[in-house]
Amino acid sequence: MTRTSIYLDHNATTPLRPEAAAAVAAAQGVVGNPSSVHGFGRAARRVIEDAREQVAALVAAPPASVIFTSGGTEANTLALHGTERRRVLVSAVEHASVLEVAADAERIPVDRDGVVDLDALAAVLVMNERPALVSVMLANNETGVIQPVAAVAEVAARHGALVHCDAVQAAGKIRVDPAALGVHLLSLSAHKLGGPPGVGALIVNGTDVEAQLVGGGQERRRRAGTENIAGIAGFGAAAAAVGVEAAQRAAAARTKALRGRLEAGVMAATPSARVIAADAERLVNTVCILTPGVPAETLVMALDLAGVAVSAGSACSSGKVAGSHVLRAMGLGEHLARQAVRVSLGWTTTEREIDDFVTIWRATAGRLCAGFAMGATAGPAEATAAA
Amino acid sequence: MAYSTKVVDHYENPRNVGALDKSDVAVGTGLVGAPACGDVMKLQIKVSADGIIEDAKFKTFGCGSAIASSSLVTEWVKGKSIDEAATIRNTEIAEHLALPPVKIHCSVLAEDAIKAAVNDYRAKHAVGKAKAAE
Amino acid sequence: MNDMTGLQRIERKPTNQRAPIYLDYQATTPCDRRVVEAMLPYFSDVFGNPHSRNHDYGWAAEEAVERARGQIAHIIGANEKEIIFTSGATESNNLALKGVARFHKGRKNHLITCVTEHKCVLDSARHLELDGFEVTYLPVQANGLVDLDQLRSAITDQTVMVSIMAVNNEIGVIQPLKAIGEICRERKVYFHTDAAQAVGKIPLDVEDMKIDLMSISGHKLYGPKGIGALYVRRRPRVRLEAMISGGGQERGMRSGTLPTPLCVGLGEACRIAEAEMGAEGERLHMLSDRFYNAIMAALPEVYLNGDRERRIPGNLNLSFAYVEGEGLMMGIKDLALSSGSACTSASLEPSYVLRALGVDEELAHTSLRIGLGRFTTEEEIDFAVERIVQEVSRLRAMSPLWELAQEGIDLKSIQWSEH
Numbered sequence: 001m002t003r004t005s006i007y008l009d010h011n012a013t014t015p016l017r018p019e020a021a022a023a024v025a026a027a028q029g030v031v032g033n034p035s036s037v038h039g040f041g042r043a044a045r046r047v048i049e050d051a052r053e054q055v056a057a058l059v060a061a062p063p064a065s066v067i068f069t070s071g072g073t074e075a076n077t078l079a080l081h082g083t084e085r086r087r088v089l090v091s092a093v094e095h096a097s098v099l100e101v102a103a104d105a106e107r108i109p110v111d112r113d114g115v116v117d118l119d120a121l122a123a124v125l126v127m128n129e130r131p132a133l134v135s136v137m138l139a140n141n142e143t144g145v146i147q148p149v150a151a152v153a154e155v156a157a158r159h160g161a162l163v164h165c166d167a168v169q170a171a172g173k174i175r176v177d178p179a180a181l182g183v184h185l186l187s188l189s190a191h192k193l194g195g196p197p198g199v200g201a202l203i204v205n206g207t208d209v210e211a212q213l214v215g216g217g218q219e220r221r222r223r224a225g226t227e228n229i230a231g232i233a234g235f236g237a238a239a240a241a242v243g244v245e246a247a248q249r250a251a252a253a254r255t256k257a258l259r260g261r262l263e264a265g266v267m268a269a270t271p272s273a274r275v276i277a278a279d280a281e282r283l284v285n286t287v288c289i290l291t292p293g294v295p296a297e298t299l300v301m302a303l304d305l306a307g308v309a310v311s312a313g314s315a316c317s318s319g320k321v322a323g324s325h326v327l328r329a330m331g332l333g334e335h336l337a338r339q340a341v342r343v344s345l346g347w348t349t350t351e352r353e354i355d356d357f358v359t360i361w362r363a364t365a366g367r368l369c370a371g372f373a374m375g376a377t378a379g380p381a382e383a384t385a386a387a
Numbered sequence: 388m389a390y391s392t393k394v395v396d397h398y399e400n401p402r403n404v405g406a407l408d409k410s411d412v413a414v415g416t417g418l419v420g421a422p423a424c425g426d427v428m429k430l431q432i433k434v435s436a437d438g439i440i441e442d443a444k445f446k447t448f449g450c451g452s453a454i455a456s457s458s459l460v461t462e463w464v465k466g467k468s469i470d471e472a473a474t475i476r477n478t479e480i481a482e483h484l485a486l487p488p489v490k491i492h493c494s495v496l497a498e499d500a501i502k503a504a505v506n507d508y509r510a511k512h513a514v515g516k517a518k519a520a521e
Numbered sequence: 522m523n524d525m526t527g528l529q530r531i532e533r534k535p536t537n538q539r540a541p542i543y544l545d546y547q548a549t550t551p552c553d554r555r556v557v558e559a560m561l562p563y564f565s566d567v568f569g570n571p572h573s574r575n576h577d578y579g580w581a582a583e584e585a586v587e588r589a590r591g592q593i594a595h596i597i598g599a600n601e602k603e604i605i606f607t608s609g610a611t612e613s614n615n616l617a618l619k620g621v622a623r624f625h626k627g628r629k630n631h632l633i634t635c636v637t638e639h640k641c642v643l644d645s646a647r648h649l650e651l652d653g654f655e656v657t658y659l660p661v662q663a664n665g666l667v668d669l670d671q672l673r674s675a676i677t678d679q680t681v682m683v684s685i686m687a688v689n690n691e692i693g694v695i696q697p698l699k700a701i702g703e704i705c706r707e708r709k710v711y712f713h714t715d716a717a718q719a720v721g722k723i724p725l726d727v728e729d730m731k732i733d734l735m736s737i738s739g740h741k742l743y744g745p746k747g748i749g750a751l752y753v754r755r756r757p758r759v760r761l762e763a764m765i766s767g768g769g770q771e772r773g774m775r776s777g778t779l780p781t782p783l784c785v786g787l788g789e790a791c792r793i794a795e796a797e798m799g800a801e802g803e804r805l806h807m808l809s810d811r812f813y814n815a816i817m818a819a820l821p822e823v824y825l826n827g828d829r830e831r832r833i834p835g836n837l838n839l840s841f842a843y844v845e846g847e848g849l850m851m852g853i854k855d856l857a858l859s860s861g862s863a864c865t866s867a868s869l870e871p872s873y874v875l876r877a878l879g880v881d882e883e884l885a886h887t888s889l890r891i892g893l894g895r896f897t898t899e900e901e902i903d904f905a906v907e908r909i910v911q912e913v914s915r916l917r918a919m920s921p922l923w924e925l926a927q928e929g930i931d932l933k934s935i936q937w938s939e940h
């Protein structure tokens with residue numbers, strides 16, 4: 001990198017873990033097509049089946065329940081289109097890949113902390129007897145807020161609904177166990193947990209899906225196409241690396257301490273800022289900071305010039321200048337929804353980086369917040385709204 | 388698809404490949420299967436005057452399991468009476484060769500080949516006896 | 522970046538006495554080491570999400586993705602804006618057929634394809650039939666090529682698209698793309714071609730051939746597995762409905778975070794293939810002629826499936842009469858090749874492609890696909906010929922069909938027992 005040196009955008013993508021890099025490199029030497037019956041093909045098949053066991057172990061599921069896909073977005077599409085359920089309910093804070101696939105889905109509202117409203121879910125389910133599919137993410141990509149998915153599944157079960165859970169951001173950070181959660185379908189993405197991009201999985205638990213990509217019979221006829229061997233091998237290795245529970249706990253404790261340090265530093269530097277859903281149960285690596293009066297685009301750009309990579313919203317939509325749909329669903333107005341930056345830590349993040357980040361934050365955000373605060377006395381609507 | 392060591396052994400070192408004179412009254416010939424299905428077996432037995440199979444030969448068009456199944460039954464039928472030979476079941480063949488489910492039909496074909504050879508031999512003799520009786 | 526000379530050898534397992542020779546280049550190709558070298562930095566150093574639009578990490582990744590898009594566009598004479606990344610040719614074909622058909626649903630309801638297409642095109646077409654579309658499956662001639670007059674007369678005012686593959690994966694024949702493109706343009710029907718087996722092997726030009734959509738696979742041209750592309754014409758614009766949405770990447774036609782290293786790999790694979798296509802084509806021509814001539818000189822009753830001339834040089838599909846293909850494969854374990862399409866050879870059915878050419882079922886059972894490619898050497902060809910001749914001779918000696926044929930008995934005159 002030329003300028004940027006502190007990477008705090010791990011929810012967009014996280015660097016490849018060394019274990020995954022080694023697996024990807026090793027798999028580059030695998031020649032065959034996994035569907036071929038000769039030795040080359042069987043060796044390739046072995047790589048895929050080993051990785052399937054590793055991914056299955058991460059989510060405490062049987063290997064046969066793992067359907068490899070080209071990523072989290074395809075896994076979500078397969079879950080929503082592959083079930084026969086015509087009636088679909090989604091939380092208002094789902095990832096765009098869920099919201100757009102189920103464009104005419106009924107939206108379940110969330111509270112101020114972004115937590116799905118279980119009473120509202122029950123009320124919506126009871127209104128209509130048609131069998132439904134409920135899709136609620138395990139952890140939000142923008143705020144890190146963890147959803148009460150097990151409780152969602154209980155409500156859904158009472159109404160005979162299937163449950164899909166987008167665990168793309170959660171996997172590798174907290175325990176993910178579809179059986180314990182009571183969900184029937186669960187999406188994973190490799191590059192969010194230190195695996196390579198271009199590979200993900202849908203886990204099926206007690207249900208099945210109809211293939212959306214057809215013609216080839218791979219993945220037990222649930223997803224056609226020659227397998228991304230190197231990607232799948234890397235996914236397996238990354239899953240194994242993050243999957244050991246003791247390692248997961250230690251990493252979480254470390255990350256949580258780093259984030260505490262970051263939040264304290266930020267609040268000291270810019271007292272007008274506040275952490276979104278600070279009191280809700282959140283992923284320990286994610287912090288979404290509201291900076292009243294300062295457009296996120298401006299702040300992100302200033303931080304980038306100073307060598308820090310953060311994000312103004314989810315990477316998929318950050319090309320568009322719309323306010324975050326997640327924050328709006330949480331009751332923030334259109335203006336405020338454009339004044340939040342997401343800082344996400346990862347396995348490469350060091351204490352030194354956090355301290356440097358706070359220093360840079362003080363210099364950039366501190367200046368901008370002060371500037372906008374002065375401007376606020378002149379009375380722009382957004383500053384008033386922020387108060 | 389991995390083959391069992393027994394299949395590989397019979398495939399690489401097939402026993403009793405060849406042909407017997409099919410016009411010989413002591414020889415029974417069975418030709419079963421179809422080229423369009425991907426396997427054809429020809430099994431020949433030479434039967435002594437006291438009804439014991441003293442020689443057997445085969446030729447097979449087919450996969451490794453088909454070749455192994457027919458090779459195996461030539462070994463098994465030798466020394467047996469034709470009645471005993473006709474009792475060999477495909478399940479014994481499949482079990483001995485550890486055939487996977489998709490290859491079970493090869494053992495069925497081998498059983499059919501024995502029966503066809505025995506029937507051919509018996510038919511020749513029925514005709515022979517009928518002629519003698521005239 | 523060493524070893525740029527193309528002298529890459531396929532690594533072989535040390536446990537085998539004699540290393541197997543890879544002759545299955547239509548099933549998949551090894552990733553060229555130069556491609557791997559180009560990809561590696563994008564796994565670790567330049568790991569950003571190419572859709573992160575506000576920091577260096579994202580920009581560096583985006584720049585690499587766009588360079589790759591340009592390289593892919595260049596090899597088929599397209600504009601980079603017309604290239605959509607997908608997870609592979611299966612997805613590209615699904616998206617081309619279902620995406621275009623579903624977008625036009627209600628206005629046009631007819632699709633034309635061909636019986637020898639890849640399974641994923643045929644399965645997509647079958648799914649569309651379930652959705653109420655009408656599909657015409659054109660037959661092929663004995664040489665594997667579609668009849669242009671039949672194509673012309675199959676087009677109706679309800680036809681939205683014609684999907685004909687560029688090169689067949691089993692028999693290697695090249696369809697008359699330019700003529701098909703002209704017919705389609707004249708009748709104002711989209712022309713999609715599955716070019717998974719063609720890109721990098723034969724010159725392709727979407728303008729000259731009037732192609733509107735083209736499916737591209739990474740792992741069939743020495744690129745990585747898990748990546749492909751779909752060319753979608755912008756002028757006149759081709760409209761299609763996305764299959765994977767949410768995020769709006771790839772002009773809204775295909776959502777999902779782009780896998781930067783894989784995109785880079787596909788781009789580099791295209792760049793190398795384009796630069797080396799001429800010389801490599803000649804070399805493969807020489808090798809396949811050497812193979813074919815040696816086999817034909819040594820063995821009687823061997824038949825080439827598919828047109829002798831209009832085929833890619835890296836493919837030979839041969840029927841070795843009276844020797845069953847799977848049995849033959851077992852005898853030549855030191856050669857890795859296929860007795861049908863890789864996707865279907867686990868089943869016992871004879872190849873539907875060969876059946877479509879009018880090859881008898883019994884002959885279809887005796888065929889092998891020999892796929893040559895970038896790392897195939899003359900020495901490997903000579904060894905393969907020697908082994909095949911040996912094994913075919915041995916198996917013919919134990920084939921009852923060969924015996925009958927030698928006795929002059931017509932196999933068709935025999936009443937075979939079906940089982």
